[in-house]
Structure formats: structure tokens, C-alpha cells
Amino acid sequence: MxxxxxxxxxxxxxxxxxxxxxxxxxxxxxSVPDLKNKEVVKQLKQGTYSVNGVKLGTLYGQAKEILGTPENEYESRNSEGVILSADYKKVGLSGDSVNRKENINNIRINSLSFYDEKKPVKFKDISAALGKYTSTELYDNGTKSIKDDFLFREYNHLAISFERTTGEWVATGFSVNEKETTPVNHSKLADAEIKMPTTKQILAMKNNAFTLFGVKPGMSRAEVIQTIGESSSDDVYREKGIIKRIDSAYGENMGLNLKYNVPAGNKVKAIIFNNNSEEQIKLSSYEKVLGRATYEKKSSFEEEVNNKMYKIDTITRKYGKHLTIKAEKRGKEYKVVTVSYQ
Structure with missing residues (x-):
């Protein structure tokens, strides 16, 4: 009938x-996006990929108008809000809202997931298109067999799960996700996520026009604490019982350091950004706006990896009186380690 x-x-x-x-x-x-296609992967990594017009930020009601009624739909409501997921064969949509009574049609999609068991994709076939990952986690499930291993990698907005039940890594599923960002409370930077400076900020440092939420070299420690709060840690240096320097760290990864010159009135001498995350910044990307360095010093150190010693070349460059950048050579490129504004 x-x-x-x-x-x-x-x-x-x-x-x-x-x-x-x-x-x-x-x-x-x-359909499932082709991970071998560089243009498609670029859209996935940027979070702009769409399924017939449905992408991150699309209202669920609009998604249903485009894709039709999903095969399976699930919603859960509690005191923290509502979560939603819907399956369209090999494609899944999900979203959430802090409003427990929100109409599901008004929930915005924050994740698109893809899976195709009949067409497994080998990592070696897509590694060139994927490029460098932004984070990686390897799980061995507590066994000695590599066939039990599970690998999870992120490439900006793109997240991929890999297994190697046959001995080589194969993608078992992937998704495009909104990046969760927590607004920075400028008055409490002790545990905030501190990002490395942008090229615009770097140029401002070179021109002695940079401020960090109102903090700049020459400010007293009391003024700094009033502006961005107490630090997460303080290192105090004394000579013959007299305090000469205080280094204050801020950020969840100690990504920001303020160096105080105590004899000069306990004032900020330098603002230093430490690249303690997996964020890879090429020195060349900064130099596109900075131009040629006014000072350069090369050095090296040895690093142990898997019981082997490797030589790592370093370079320190100054750009005028106020900006100093230190970088380490990783592969063929120098990657930024610290940025100092004084």
C-alpha cells in the first residue's frame, strides 16, 4: 500500500x-567527502565543507528541508540544555543548545560526521592531502598488539579516527567540527588560553605600539595585576638577598611570561610569548611583514629522541629595538619558539 x-x-x-x-x-x-582530494580536504580543515548546502552553523530545520527526514534522530534534554543528532545513511549531523526547551529546528549544526565501511581509506593514500596535523592521540588499549591501536588526529576543524586491524592505518570515520572557544577574561589571564601573536600584532611590536589587554613594557607590577589579574606562577631571582628580577607566568600552558625589572621600580621589562602548544608557526610567515632582521645569532643544541641524539639548529633575530624572535629548525623550516617584546 x-x-x-x-x-x-x-x-x-x-x-x-x-x-x-x-x-x-x-x-x-x-555522499562521503573524498579525503584524497586536496580541495575537498582544504574545505574540511577550514570548516567550510557543505553537504548539499548543509554546513556548520546551518539550522537543523533548514538541514531537514535540504536533506529530508533523517533515518534516525535522537535528542536528549536535561538541566544543561539539549543535544541533537541525526543520521542520513553515511552522514551524521549533530548540534546542541543551552536552552533545555529549544525547538530542535532552531539548533545550529556544530558537527558533520562521515563513515563508509565499504570504502576504507588508507592513511598512506591521504597523508599528502591532509598535511600536518594540529593534534594527535595514540591509544594502545593496554595490549601489545598494534592491531588494537587507535589513532585520533585533528587537522584544524577536521578530525579523523584511524585503526590498524590489518597492520596499517585505515580511516574508520571523520568529522568536521566547530572549534570550541572560551572567551578570554582579560582580568584573569592566569589560566586563559594564550595564543601566539598574529602577524598584525608582530608588526605592532616592531613599531613599539603593542599592548596586551592594556599591558605594556614600563607598567608597574601592581598595575599589571589590576589589569590582567594575578599570575599562575612567579619566579623570584635574588642576588645577595636582594630581589633583582621577577618572572610571572600566565596561561594554561604557561604561554605568556612577564619579566619585571625590580631595581628599576618593579616594572615590566619584557612580554614574552612561549610556543608551548602544537601550533606550528613558520618564522618566514612573520618575516613576510617584518622584513629583514637587524640582528641575527645562530646556535644549536642536542635533543634526545628514542635514545638517539639529534642536533637542532636555532636562530635568534631582532627586528629593531623592541622585537626579538627565537626559532628552531624542524625539518626544512625554522619554527617560532618565543616572541619577546621589550
């Missing part, structure tokens, strides 16, 4: 409008 009704409706649509028939067909046609 259902088949007869469906046929009648389909025939009616065809007779009424050819474009309407095309739209109806598109509602159920969803």
Missing part, C-alpha cells in the same frame, strides 16, 4: 514540475 501511494505522489510531482522532482532526488543524495 505504501509503495502505491509513493508512486502516485512521485507521478504527480513529475507532472507538476520537473524541477521539483530534481529537488526531491537531491534530498536523499548524500
Amino acid at each position: 505504501k509503495k502505491v501511494v509513493y508512486s502516485v505522489v512521485a507521478t504527480s510531482l513529475l507532472a507538476t514540475s520537473l524541477s521539483a522532482t530534481s529537488f526531491a532526488a537531491e534530498k536523499t543524495k548524500v
Whole structure:
């Protein structure tokens, strides 16, 4: 009976409008993105990829108008809000809201997930298109067999899960996700996420025009604490019982250091950004706006990896009187380690 009704409706649509028939067909046609395609991967990493027009930020109600009714739909409501997920064969949508009574059609999509068990993708076939990951986690499940290992990697907005049950890494699923960002409370930077300076901020440092939420060299320690709060830690240096220097660290990864010159009135001598995260910044990307350095010093150190010693080249460059950047050579490129503004 259902088949007869469906046929009648389909025939009616065809007779009424050819474009309407095309739209109806598109509602159920969803496919898994090709991870071997560099342009597609670029969109996935940037979080701009769309499934027939459905992308991050799309309202769930709009998604249903485009893709049709999902095969499976799940919602859960509690005191913290509502979460939603919907499956369209090989594609999944999910979203949430802090409003427990929110209409699910008004929930914005914050994740698109993809899986295709019939077409496994080997890591070696997509590594070139993926490029460098932004984070990685390896789980061995407590066994000695590599076939039990599980690998999770993020490439900005793109997250991929890998398994190697056959001996080599194979993608078992991937998703495009909104980046969770917590607004920085400028008055309490002790545990905040401190990011490395942008090229615009770097240029401001070179021109002695940079401030960090109002903090700049020459400010007293009391003024700094009033502006960005207490530090997460303080290192005090004394000579013959007299305090000469205080280094104050801020940020969840100690990514920011303020050096105080105590004899000069306990004032900020330098603002230093430490790249303690997996964020890779090429020195060359900064120098595109900075131009040529006014001073350069090269050095090196040895680093032990898997019981082997490797030589790591370093370079320190100054750009005028106020900006100093230190970088280490990783592969063929120098990667920024610290940025100092004084």
C-alpha cells in the first residue's frame, strides 16, 4: 500500500514540475567527502565543507528541508540544555543548545560526521592531502598488539579516527567540527588560553605600539595585576638577598611570561610569548611583514629522541629595538619558539 501511494505522489510531482522532482532526488543524495582530494580536504580543515548546502552553523530545520527526514534522530534534554543528532545513511549531523526547551529546528549544526565501511581509506593514500596535523592521540588499549591501536588526529576543524586491524592505518570515520572557544577574561589571564601573536600584532611590536589587554613594557607590577589579574606562577631571582628580577607566568600552558625589572621600580621589562602548544608557526610567515632582521645569532643544541641524539639548529633575530624572535629548525623550516617584546 505504501509503495502505491509513493508512486502516485512521485507521478504527480513529475507532472507538476520537473524541477521539483530534481529537488526531491537531491534530498536523499548524500555522499562521503573524498579525503584524497586536496580541495575537498582544504574545505574540511577550514570548516567550510557543505553537504548539499548543509554546513556548520546551518539550522537543523533548514538541514531537514535540504536533506529530508533523517533515518534516525535522537535528542536528549536535561538541566544543561539539549543535544541533537541525526543520521542520513553515511552522514551524521549533530548540534546542541543551552536552552533545555529549544525547538530542535532552531539548533545550529556544530558537527558533520562521515563513515563508509565499504570504502576504507588508507592513511598512506591521504597523508599528502591532509598535511600536518594540529593534534594527535595514540591509544594502545593496554595490549601489545598494534592491531588494537587507535589513532585520533585533528587537522584544524577536521578530525579523523584511524585503526590498524590489518597492520596499517585505515580511516574508520571523520568529522568536521566547530572549534570550541572560551572567551578570554582579560582580568584573569592566569589560566586563559594564550595564543601566539598574529602577524598584525608582530608588526605592532616592531613599531613599539603593542599592548596586551592594556599591558605594556614600563607598567608597574601592581598595575599589571589590576589589569590582567594575578599570575599562575612567579619566579623570584635574588642576588645577595636582594630581589633583582621577577618572572610571572600566565596561561594554561604557561604561554605568556612577564619579566619585571625590580631595581628599576618593579616594572615590566619584557612580554614574552612561549610556543608551548602544537601550533606550528613558520618564522618566514612573520618575516613576510617584518622584513629583514637587524640582528641575527645562530646556535644549536642536542635533543634526545628514542635514545638517539639529534642536533637542532636555532636562530635568534631582532627586528629593531623592541622585537626579538627565537626559532628552531624542524625539518626544512625554522619554527617560532618565543616572541619577546621589550
